[in-house]
Amino acid sequence: MNAVAVETEELYKTYRTGGKEVRALRGVSLNVNYGEVVSLLGPNGAGKTTLVKILATLLIPDKGQARVGGYDVITQGHKVRKIIGYAGQDSERSAYFRLTARENLLFFARAFHGISKDEANERIIELAAAFGFENKLDSYFIALSGGEKQTFVIMRSLITKPKIVFMDEPSKSLDPVTASRVRKYIKEYAKKFNAALLVTTHNMLEAEEISNRVVMINKGKILFNGAPEEMKSFVVRSESIELLGNNVEEGIKIQIAHIPGVINTIEKDSGISLICKDAYEVLPSVLNVLKNNGKKLPVSIGRATLEEAFKVMVGDDTEK
Ligand SMILES: Nc1ncnc2c1ncn2[C@@H]1O[C@H](COP(=O)(O)OP(=O)(O)OP(=O)(O)O)[C@@H](O)[C@H]1O
Ligand SMILES: [Mg+2]
Structure with missing residues (x-):
């Protein structure tokens, strides 16, 4: 058969x-x-x-x-x-x-x-x-x-x-x-x-x-x-830094997106997710950019969601 x-x-x-x-x-x-x-x-x-x-x-x-x-x-x-x-x-x-x-x-x-x-x-x-x-x-x-x-x-x-x-x-x-x-x-x-x-x-x-x-x-x-293992190993390796707030100026976003270690930035209604391999490594630079621009936002570290991780892996193929 x-x-x-x-x-x-x-x-x-x-x-x-x-x-x-x-x-x-x-x-x-x-x-x-x-x-x-x-x-x-x-x-x-x-x-x-x-x-x-x-x-x-x-x-x-x-x-x-x-x-x-x-x-x-x-x-x-x-x-x-x-x-x-x-x-x-x-x-x-x-x-x-x-x-x-x-x-x-x-x-x-x-x-x-x-x-x-x-x-x-x-x-x-x-x-x-x-x-x-x-x-x-x-x-x-x-x-x-x-x-x-x-x-x-x-x-x-x-x-x-x-x-x-x-x-x-x-x-x-x-x-x-x-x-x-x-x-x-x-x-x-x-x-x-x-x-x-x-x-x-x-x-x-x-x-x-x-x-x-x-x-x-x-x-x-x-x-x-x-294979599930392949997916899992990828997703487990992706972390995110969440910046809460939707009034971040374009200039700051650009600076953040260019910080070494930031793989991708995803804009959401609630703020911005920065996808990276090691959030702890990247976080001080993110805080520096915010501080230098006089910006204080709630910041947290999390695990990238499955969708975020896959978008990074394959490139965001969003229909424009
Ligand atoms: N009968 C319909 N008429 C118009 N649009 C539809 C119809 N059914 C689905 N859609 C749209 O097609 C897209 C795909 O829907 P689909 O139901 O296949 O998604 P899904 O992956 O099963 O989502 P979920 O996880 O919510 O079940 C969505 O944007 C949905 O709004
Ligand atoms: Mg469905």
């Missing part, structure tokens, strides 16, 4: 609403192999959900190609839908409110995937045990809490034992114990069934724990695609 489960080539997607254009994907090429968990990281609005929805055949790209299990997502959508598992970001509206969780799962497995009742029941029990959901199976969907609905959606995505699974922020609104169960299950599932999983998350530690590979996306473009 082909080792590649998911392949996208130069995917583009632009949303057009109310005379406005949002270029959600700007040429995304990505592969996921069987037996591999790939985490898709990126800030809000990066394009993660858009990509996952295209792969799950819920959205059509403007340009580019995507194949899932060898099937084209545009021309063979019905075949793709048969072989994938999908856990979407919006769990609230994803089942029949007047059926119980078990009835919903049975209905989904039998009506859409033609699985026998016995097999479906067995699988429901197995999944419920794995996620600690046993005593919620006979609750009406409408009566489940947000996290329970989310757990249900994850169970549903796995009930047919799909070889290719897309999960959009599976750990969102899960308590730490359930989130940890889900992570464990995802990892084991990929191994046991030689399945390919593409999982979006905002949690770098989660990505590190479950993934063979992490992909960082921002403004519709891939910034990084590699």
Whole structure:
């Protein structure tokens, strides 16, 4: 069998609403192999959900190609839908409110995937045990809490034992114990069934724990695609100096940006972040510039955020 489960080539997607254009994907090429968990990281609005929805055949790209299990997502959508598992970001509206969780799962497995009742029941029990959901199976969907609905959606995505699974922020609104169960299950599932999983998350530690590979996306473009260790070693090495206040004159900003050791400056609503390898080394020079210009601002040292670190690594490819 082909080792590649998911392949996208130069995917583009632009949303057009109310005379406005949002270029959600700007040429995304990505592969996921069987037996591999790939985490898709990126800030809000990066394009993660858009990509996952295209792969799950819920959205059509403007340009580019995507194949899932060898099937084209545009021309063979019905075949793709048969072989994938999908856990979407919006769990609230994803089942029949007047059926119980078990009835919903049975209905989904039998009506859409033609699985026998016995097999479906067995699988429901197995999944419920794995996620600690046993005593919620006979609750009406409408009566489940947000996290329970989310757990249900994850169970549903796995009930047919799909070889290719897309999960959009599976750990969102899960308590730490359930989130940890889900992570464990995802990892084991990929191994046991030689399945390919593409999982979006905002949690770098989660990505590190479950993934063979992490992909960082921002403004519709891939910034990084590699091993979690590689990402981590980079991010851990990046520190930031935060200058609070948004009334810093251009001249001072320029002087600060040119201090040796300052790799990048990122302007925010609250002030300026200076990204550097060693904040302690750089800090005295920053304070000197401020002092020489008669400026007193709250200053603190922190860890660069994931996005900041990646912007530095690959250059800030912001769309102007
Ligand atoms: N239906 C839509 N109509 C118009 N714009 C949209 C629509 N859906 C998404 N967008 C825009 O497309 C961009 C990408 O959105 P997307 O939902 O893919 O991001 P995301 O990475 O999943 O973000 P989050 O982490 O918040 O879930 C955003 O700028 C968003 O505002
Ligand atoms: Mg999203």
